[in-house]
Amino acid sequence: MLRALICASALAIPLSAAAFTASDLNRLCTKTDIASRSACAAYIEGAADGVFNTIDAIGGTTGPRVGQYFCLPADARSQQLTDAVRRYIAENPNVAGYNASTAISLGLGKAFPCKTGS
Template identity: 60%
Template sequence: MLRALLCACALGLPLTAAAFNGADLIKLCNRTDVPSKSACQAYIEGAADGAYNTIEAIGGTTGPRVGQYFCLPGGTTPEDMTSAVRKWAAANGDKLDYNASTVVALGLGATYACRAEP
């Protein structure tokens, strides 16, 4: 049932990632209906996972690396990630024309910055 809901929500989004910017994402995330909230969280999780996989492909994710925007601690929930992105967006409205996945990376980076390993 959840998969069907997420698929239906995804079909309602623009067909190209370049067309979906930060303002579109935040508009979706600010809605209160369950399908919109689910689509918002799914997008943020997917963008975070994509960034993680990209970093892994270029050399790993253990510790801060060039280009690594965020380091999620264990136990971080989709709600935590959504809250972090929404908080960043509220403080950086002038940057919401960036691609939505960039807004996710910057928002998560503001809350979950990577720390240098001792």
């Protein structure tokens, strides 16, 4: 019986998993409690770091390169990243259904584009 319950649980997990969308991220980021604000900022920073490291692994991110979505200044603050992403989502309602990390990449690319020839 326990084995059947474990198997049923394992099969149910993938069916209930859904992508975290730009709309979900925006809802999280509009909440005013400290936990939600921290989670919003951490998600954006983590996704930005993940995108940066993925691109680095497939071709590098030192200076503007093909495929590099954004170039963050060394002194960029968490709130600047959050504001940039939220502004992008608000100005581009068509991205609401995109994966949140895609919207983050696009938003940061708009706010912090790489300068050519750097």
